[in-house]
Amino acid sequence: SxxxxxxxxxxxxxxxxxxxMNCSYxxxxxxxQWYRQNSGRGLVHLILIRSNEREKHSGxxxxxxxxxxxxxxxxITASRAADTASYFCATDQGAQKLVFGQGTRLTIxx
Amino acid sequence: xxxxxxxxxxxITATGQRVTLRCSPRSGDLSVYxxxxxxxxxxxxxxxxxNGEERAKGNIxxxxxxxxxxxxxxxxxxxxxxxxxxxxxxCASTQGPTTEAFFGQGTRLTVx
Numbered sequence: 254s255x256x257x258x259x260x261x262x263x264x265x266x267x268x269x270x271x272x273x274m275n276c277s278y279x280x281x282x283x284x285x286q287w288y289r290q291n292s293g294r295g296l297v298h299l300i301l302i303r304s305n306e307r308e309k310h311s312g313x314x315x316x317x318x319x320x321x322x323x324x325x326x327x328x329i330t331a332s333r334a335a336d337t338a339s340y341f342c343a344t345d346q347g348a349q350k351l352v353f354g355q356g357t358r359l360t361i362x363x
Numbered sequence: 364x365x366x367x368x369x370x371x372x373x374x375i376t377a378t379g380q381r382v383t384l385r386c387s388p389r390s391g392d393l394s395v396y397x398x399x400x401x402x403x404x405x406x407x408x409x410x411x412x413x414n415g416e417e418r419a420k421g422n423i424x425x426x427x428x429x430x431x432x433x434x435x436x437x438x439x440x441x442x443x444x445x446x447x448x449x450x451x452x453x454c455a456s457t458q459g460p461t462t463e464a465f466f467g468q469g470t471r472l473t474v475x
Contacts (some may be wrong), residue, residue, distance in 0.1 A: 266410070269402075286463065286464070288464075288466075293451065293469075293471075294468060294469070295367075295453060295466035295467055295468045295469055296406075296466045297365075297461045297466070298454070298464060298465070301462075301463055305441070319376065339432060341406070343464070350408055350410050350411060350419040351396055351408070351411075351422065351455070351457070351464055352421075353398070353405055353406040354405055355404065355405035356405050
């Protein structure tokens with residue numbers, strides 16, 4: 254079964270708005286990662302947050318991690334058309350597997 | 364460019380056939396993962412190798428097998444292909460077991 258589950262499955266916003274995606278997982282983790290996938294292409298790593306971290310920033314990306322709730326969120330600020338993609342969270346499960354959720358499909362409308 | 368190379372990029376084959384997908388990991392990466400992505404779906408974890416040894420297995424069918432060679436490249440063998448095996452197959456490599464993963468561009472397999 255999938256470890257991470259993203260929510261919502263699809264999100265459509267206007268350019269310039271902020272986009273928030275959530276990820277929930279089931280077991281304890283060492284770290285949680287977020288990836289982006291443009292249609293039909295390979296995934297690109299965005300950010301990794303360790304289990305002892307609560308928040309991390311990278312450019313317009315902000316990731317939070319709440320291990321007590323087993324959840325994470327990815328915030329993209331000031332969205333651009335180029336941000337249109339699917340976003341996936343991935344967790345390690347502590348068992349050397351890197352397991353991905355079903356993804357959130359983000360559409361930025363000009 | 365992620366540094367991970369997958370070949371071939373596209374593959375069209377008939378049901379019942381066998382194919383081999385190849386992955387060359389990023390230089391220095393010891394761990395290789397294989398994933399299957401059906402149309403507009405998430406990534407299904409298939410199998411992971413670390414320095415030539417199988418480390419973790421996901422929902423990989425018995426018709427599928429993989430191996431990692433001494434030069435660290437990996438091959439995924441798919442046999443007795445069915446229409447439902449049509450998907451994108453991705454390989455990813457990492458330095459350690461669960462550090463940042465670098466993905467290849469995938470092999471698009473179409474079974475007809």
